[in-house]
Amino acid sequence: MNIDIRMAHLFSTLDDTQVRQVMESSHVSTLQDGESLFETGDEANRFFLVVGGQIKLFRVSSNGDQKIIDIIQQGNTFAEALMFMEHPIYPVSAEALGPAKIISFDSKRFLQILSQSFSVCFRIMGTMSQRLRGLIKEIDDLTLQSATTRMCAMLLRRMEEVGRSHFTLPAAKGVLAARLSMKPETFSRILQNLSSKHVLKTKGNEIQVTDQELLRSLAHLESVLGLEPEQPCVLSGAKSLQIDA
């Protein structure tokens, strides 16, 4: 096993001895698509590093549909925040999104190592407060904004991430829909509407943004009000999806 866990910044400041210590309590698993890692309410005595693929964190509501809280990309750790709690319980469920490979670590053991180094502590606090920020932002993404706004914000984020106006969606549309807490149908319709407004072109999972300006304003809800009312979208079912006004 020659994976260097220092790729994850949680471990990046550990020296060789510490890495060895940590690895002693670790366990590598290969997961198939949809395979569960843990569920909401399980006792949380391990945390994880995604070595390959993606892990989906989600909750299931009583009516059965799931809200995707986060999708952890390879190279990142998750559930490490819980290790500082008294009776840690996973607040979400986790399963592989496509085939994935993960390493799990014993929380207690890692805490012991932490108590040797402040710099590792500080790093963790850094990640945690970034995550806090992210969640807070997500909360108002979810409350203050419409489905279209959320969609545009996501596209914009993605666009800035890759640095080009042409890119591939980072996951299946249905998954992204859930992530943005909307139904796949709604996702599809919004995309279709943006397309009819010449904001972007789609081909499968390929997106080509053509009107960056408009996308940006839609994503921020500002200036949208300033747009001139245009003739309604010709597509009959799309009445409710009009961007303008």
Next chain:
Amino acid sequence: MNIDIRMAHLFSTLDDTQVRQVMESSHVSTLQDGESLFETGDEANRFFLVVGGQIKLFRVSSNGDQKIIDIIQQGNTFAEALMFMEHPIYPVSAEALGPAKIISFDSKRFLQILSQSFSVCFRIMGTMSQRLRGLIKEIDDLTLQSATTRMCAMLLRRMEEVGRSHFTLPAAKGVLAARLSMKPETFSRILQNLSSKHVLKTKGNEIQVTDQELLRSLAHLESVLGLEPEQPCVLSGAKSLQIDA
């Protein structure tokens, strides 16, 4: 100056001595609307607590218009994540949104205090992860549930808090509405509908829960599906608020 900075989770586990130490390096400022606190690219050696008002975090894009990243509400700290980084640079600009009052803290000094003991670090990490959990819960409160569900959950919480089925709403209805992320009108209608279903009686801000059973099930969305469809509520405007169905 008798502000207790322990209202912020970052400080919540500090003892009196530590609070005093932290306060020594602090500085209180009153900001007018639009007054700048720092700009993108500035060296980040302080972090902040919003005591009053709101602070807007934003970036200015190349074409000159600004993108709002976040709005920090009073009682919250911001830019503290940066203090755990190597060469901290503010990634956003910050300015007051309306008149605001903030306290700034010296990051290095705070780190020194942290370095005094692992237990303080661990406690902070503990609080942070609790908060993380809280936010996750809040996210699905907001996404997985309907306005009625949120309302019922809030009433139930309140009821169990005071331990009686008769209680006073903890704030003005409009405020509660905003808290539950709905409009005052919606709040009013839901209350009215619950009333017509004999779940509760209202008189001003007084609530008397009469059907605890039903309230509970509405708050959990379970078993709601099992209810028999009843005749529609007589009030014409209330069609969309029916609980059953």
Next chain:
DNA sequence: CTTGTCATTTGATTAAAATCAAGGCCTATT
């Protein structure tokens, strides 16, 4: 090449909550 499965799209409909527009009802001040 067919079949089956799964994801996506499309259309029609319904439901939930926002919005718009009055009114009503307190309570504080004059």
Next chain:
DNA sequence: AATAGGCCTTGATTTTAATCAAATGACAAG
């Protein structure tokens, strides 16, 4: 008591997204 300004309520309407129901498409297995 009269008036004004806040809330809160109510009604009508519109908007948004969910739901239901079918097509369509894509891809892997046989």
